[in-house]
Amino acid sequence: MITDLKPYPAMKDSGVPWLGEVPAHWDIERLKSLMSNIIQQTARRKDTDLYIALEHVESWTGRIQSAEPDVSFDSQVKRFQSGDVLFGKLRPYLAKVARPAGNGVCVGEFFVLRPQDSKATAAYMEQLLRAKPVIDAVNSSTFGAKMPRADWYSLGGMPVTLPPLPEQAAIVRFLDYMDRRIRRYIRAKQTLIKLLEEQKQAIIHRAVTRGLDADVRLKPSGVEWLGEVPAHWEVKRLKVMAQIRYGLGQPPRESETGLPLIRATNVDHGRILEKNLVRVDPEDVPSTRNAFLSEGEIVVVRSGAYTADSAIIPREYAGAVAGYDMVVTPRKARPEFIALALLCTYVRDDQLIIASMRSAQPHLNAEELGVALVMVPPEVEQVRIVDYLTSATRELDAAAETAHREISLLREYRTRLIADVVTGKLDVREVAARLPDEDDEPESLEDDDALIDAEDATSADLDAVSEEAEA
Known part of the structure; x- marks a missing residue:
């Protein structure tokens, strides 16, 4: 035609x-x-x-x-x-x-x-x-x-x-x-992406809640709805392991040659999207707001349709500016592991999204994010889990990226x-x-x-x- x-x-x-x-x-x-x-x-x-x-x-x-x-x-x-x-x-x-x-x-x-x-x-x-x-x-x-x-x-x-x-x-x-x-x-491609994402999330959920040992011994977590966890793991609140701060309340002046402004629309299930990325003048960013992002920090959406979605800042976006949302800086755990945990159903859906539904407009604040419970293995095991998931989900990520x-x-x-x-x-x-x-x-x-x-x-x-x- x-x-x-x-x-x-x-x-x-x-x-x-x-x-x-x-x-x-x-x-x-x-x-x-x-x-x-x-x-x-x-x-x-x-x-x-x-x-x-x-x-x-x-x-x-x-x-x-x-x-x-x-x-x-x-x-x-x-x-x-x-x-x-x-x-x-x-x-x-x-x-x-x-x-x-x-x-x-x-x-x-x-x-x-x-x-x-x-x-x-x-x-x-x-x-x-x-x-x-x-x-x-x-x-x-x-x-x-x-x-x-x-x-x-x-x-x-x-x-x-x-x-x-x-x-x-x-x-x-x-x-x-x-x-x-x-x-x-487009709908056909999106159906494929959903199926790939579901398969990926199942792999991630199993690894970040049970580890890589299929025969691991379990113990009660002490939290009824959370159930059992590996016996050598701990359950900690996010604020114990990370600092949480807010991004900017007011967007800086836009500039075609400026720094990327990471907003909710750029956060997509662990990825930073370039589509609709706005650049802003760094001179217009208040120096008192600590708005510049570092590699390994995690942006968590605090309001609107994407509430509780999150993504870790990769190297290419180090130095970008945090928009309206929250920034998690892990201190006592591997950033990559925390980023994976925040996307798991037991954190995102069972805790963060529920906490955000206190009004007609979904909204999450730093206190609600900070009290979220996370299952935490020893650091050496965190590294192994992250390495395993990077390899196990590579083909799924590639297929989704193609779509x-x-x-x-x-x-x-x-x-x-x-x-x-x-x-x-x-x-x-x-x-x-x-x-x-x-x-x-x-x-x-x-x-x-x-x-x-x-x-x-x-x-x-x-x-x-x-x-x-x-x-």
């Missing part, structure tokens, strides 16, 4: 450097001549209203995760209608662009955009506004170093492509069709395809006309992206929160 796509037969200069050439029969219009910025504020939400905050919108796809039905807010929100396009103006590089299927209210960090007349459809404008060239252009015009925002003057004045209405429909039909297929491929790379390539392909189609680099009219009719699939967020950048979306609200208040 993709091989059937060809360039348009006749092109013209758009007059816009970042757009380049566009099909000769397309128009170039200012966004504000096609869409109105609707500002209808309210402090009330109807029972039937959707509620959408930035964290409910998946980056680059626009799929919406519903908020809790009893959600409340203490400031005014904006009303939107079914079919309006919501454009996230806080950190626009996150590409939080969505078109809700119902009426509702949204946080003020969205522009609510509504087509003015019949020249442009909301469905086409949603695809256009989420295209990477458009997002990049908007991002280049933001204001605010720490919390960059788009303004309507710049966004509304931006020139955009406007194909004829039948062509807009063809573009939307083609991109929706391709998106459904890409999502299916992650394939997912990343699929997403990059989707992003590039949207950009090429809505900017007129590929002609989809004939292909779209031959596509079969398909029912829409349920809005199911991809696991890897479901809450991606949730910390980004809410970080403005965290600036005023001190760790003392959170504790």
Whole structure:
């Protein structure tokens, strides 16, 4: 199908450097001549209203995760209608662009955009506004170093492509069709990753709770729910073996050439993810906060969807900056062993996640983390266990990493395809006309992206929160 796509037969200069050439029969219009910025504020939400905050919108796809039905807010929100396009103006590089299927209210960090007349459809404008060239252009015009925002003057004045209405429909039909297929491929890869992770966790759990000797003698742990432990092991609280500190409450000024800022969205079951990694100016990091990370320290997520997830800092991220989360510095145990233990079910699920569920928003503080019980063998055995697990899980890690790379390539392909189609680099009219009719699939967020950048979306609200208040 993709091989059937060809360039348009006749092109013209758009007059816009970042757009380049566009099909000769397309128009170039200012966004504000096609869409109105609707500002209808309210402090009330109807029972039937959707509620959408930035964290409910998946980056680059626009799929919406519903908020809790009893959600409340203490400031005014904006009303939107079914079919309006919501454009996230806080950190626009996150590409939080969505078109809700119902009426509702949204946080003020969205522009609510509504087509003015019949020249442009909301469905086409949603695809256009989420295209990477458009997002990049908007991002280049933001204001605010720490919390960059788009303004309507710049966004509304931006020139955009406007194909004829039948062509807009063809573009939307083609991109929706391709998106459904890409999502299916991604879900298949994610299923494989889950199976590999489950197999890996079973191997780790056995080693860090029983050791490597299948005939080891056991003793009661002294903790009813913990059961038995190897007779020569101890059960200790984490704070006895490690120091725990908080990262930064307020993100430093961003800088493309700065240091990596390790946030919740970069922590994934023991790995530090480079995807969506933000770099910050080290000169803007408070010297009193001890925010710079060392190799072997462990970042533990303290709030939100990723609460209690953790990852050890590898050598390549030594010197990075700790974001909002907690940092564990092992002193009386091997860092690698503690990192493995923190990911085990008996620590993460049975202690940390349970402790974090004291309110609607999961949250973990240093005291709750510090009192977590950990089964600890002698140090020489810790080293053997770590070495064994490094070898035993290597092939599983490699297979999972391959699947992650394939997912990343699929997403990059989707992003590039949207950009090429809505900017007129590929002609989809004939292909779209031959596509079969398909029912829409349920809005199911991809696991890897479901809450991606949730910390980004809410970080403005965290600036005023001190760790003392959170504790």
